[in-house]
Amino acid sequence: MATTSDLYILLTRGYNSDYQHLENQEFVGTITYGSDPTRPDKDNEYDDDDEANEAWDDTAIRYYVARVEPVSPKIRVSVIKKAIEDHFRVGCSCTHDCCGCWFGGVRKVKYLGDGHLYLITTAYQRNF
Numbered sequence: 001m002a003t004t005s006d007l008y009i010l011l012t013r014g015y016n017s018d019y020q021h022l023e024n025q026e027f028v029g030t031i032t033y034g035s036d037p038t039r040p041d042k043d044n045e046y047d048d049d050d051e052a053n054e055a056w057d058d059t060a061i062r063y064y065v066a067r068v069e070p071v072s073p074k075i076r077v078s079v080i081k082k083a084i085e086d087h088f089r090v091g092c093s094c095t096h097d098c099c100g101c102w103f104g105g106v107r108k109v110k111y112l113g114d115g116h117l118y119l120i121t122t123a124y125q126r127n128f
């Protein structure tokens with residue numbers, strides 16, 4: 001199943017990624033990509049007995065082919081790439097180590113052409 005989300009680029013970068021929604025943002029279009037059941041859920045507390053969590057002991061790499069519909073054809077590929085990085089960024093604002101929260105985001109974004117297609121590589125880890 002595919003997920004479609006609004007895509008924003010951050011105009012300010014004053015906050016920790018946990019508070020990214022508070023930044024000034026500009027809408028650049030929509031992004032559609034295959035859903036990944038293993039993508040980290042920020043609200044999912046770490047549980048040592050949970051086998052699904054154990055699978056995340058190492059860095060989890062995922063690949064997505066995404067289709068972006070820019071709000072205007074004038075929006076540059078470089079801007080969309082930055083917006084994709086902002087979209088996938090996950091972090092926490094805990095003040096202690098080993099909180100178990102997910103952190104990470106885009107490792108690489110490659111523009112595949114035709115004005116719409118991007119190959120996205122993401123990497124996430126638990127904070128242990």
Ligand SMILES: [Zn+2]
Pocket residue numbers: 092093094099100101127
């Ligand atoms: Zn945390």
